[in-house]
Amino acid sequence: MQGSFQYLIIGNGRVARHMKHYLALLNLPALHWHRQYSLDDLHVKLTHSTHVLLLINDDAIVDFHQQYLANDNHLCLHFSGSLLCTSIIGAHPLMTFAHELYSLATYQSIPFILDEKAPEFTCILPGLNNPHARIKAAQKAKYHALCVMAGNFSCLLWQKLFKTLENEFNINANYAKPYLTQITENLLKNPDSILTGPLVRGDKKTIQRNLQALKADPFHLIYDSFVACYQTLERSENDEHL
Numbered sequence: 001m002q003g004s005f006q007y008l009i010i011g012n013g014r015v016a017r018h019m020k021h022y023l024a025l026l027n028l029p030a031l032h033w034h035r036q037y038s039l040d041d042l043h044v045k046l047t048h049s050t051h052v053l054l055l056i057n058d059d060a061i062v063d064f065h066q067q068y069l070a071n072d073n074h075l076c077l078h079f080s081g082s083l084l085c086t087s088i089i090g091a092h093p094l095m096t097f098a099h100e101l102y103s104l105a106t107y108q109s110i111p112f113i114l115d116e117k118a119p120e121f122t123c124i125l126p127g128l129n130n131p132h133a134r135i136k137a138a139q140k141a142k143y144h145a146l147c148v149m150a151g152n153f154s155c156l157l158w159q160k161l162f163k164t165l166e167n168e169f170n171i172n173a174n175y176a177k178p179y180l181t182q183i184t185e186n187l188l189k190n191p192d193s194i195l196t197g198p199l200v201r202g203d204k205k206t207i208q209r210n211l212q213a214l215k216a217d218p219f220h221l222i223y224d225s226f227v228a229c230y231q232t233l234e235r236s237e238n239d240e241h242l
């Protein structure tokens with residue numbers, strides 16, 4: 001198997017760096033190209049590759065494929081969680097990739113969510129043994145919207161707390177970290193019963209005070225829409241029990 005495939009990673013961003021590192025940790029053959037290299041170099045590398053990982057901005061994937069890869073027989077993959085494209089196979093790693101690289105065990109634990117009609121995992125990502133599942137085309141946009149909300153939007157909330165503690169209240173942001181650690185642990189252990197706070201208790205005056213305190217802050221919109229969302233969820237749960 002080792003000699004029968006050759007990856008070509010395209011892109012020089014976060015995921016490209018992580019995938020390059022993951023494949024290197026496993027001693028899997030991988031070439032690398034990004035747009036600082038010449039197009040001649042791309043064509044040479046393409047002739048030596050079997051599997052092309054298009055790890056570039058979602059919005060650039062289809063055009064790049066049409067321009068440089070449409071007329072050849074490489075197996076092309078993208079890692080976007082929301083893009084649907086018949087000629088490029090979607091394999092979304094359900095993970096966040098920032099600047100720091102991870103251990104082999106972390107990479108091996110990352111689940112890949114494949115397009116429903118994608119070939120076998122071992123054909124599209126040979127040499128890897130990651131957990132994987134499939135998603136219907138019609139569900140992909142919602143799946144990705146949920147990942148973005150849970151992963152990215154929650155980071156915005158934590159960044160806001162850390163920064164405001166330090167910059168406005170003169171409190172070391174590290175003081176919030178045990179809170180974050182415990183919330184994460186509780187969430188992992190028992191996701192259904194983790195929620196505390198004024199929304200669950202129905203402390204309406206506290207909610208009003210919180211909203212008032214955020215009046216001139218862009219996060220007022222977030223707090224307000226979370227209250228509205230929570231109330232809608234509660235109403236639909238109550239309706240179900242009637």
Ligand SMILES: NC(=O)c1ccc[n+]([C@@H]2O[C@H](COP(=O)([O-])OP(=O)(O)OC[C@H]3O[C@@H](n4cnc5c(N)ncnc54)[C@H](OP(=O)(O)O)[C@@H]3O)[C@@H](O)[C@H]2O)c1
Pocket residue numbers: 011012013014015016034035036054055056057058060064078079080081092093094095096097098
């Ligand atoms: N980061 C994550 O946590 C994460 C998680 C799951 C899936 N993904 C997916 O992984 C893919 C890559 O994301 P990323 O986070 O690595 O993005 P990123 O860090 O922003 O890097 C994007 C890369 O795409 C290149 N690029 C943009 N337009 C291009 C074009 N027209 N032609 C050639 N190269 C182009 C950029 O080149 P320059 O450096 O020259 O600008 C850069 O190297 C995306 O499909 C994303 O949805 C990301």
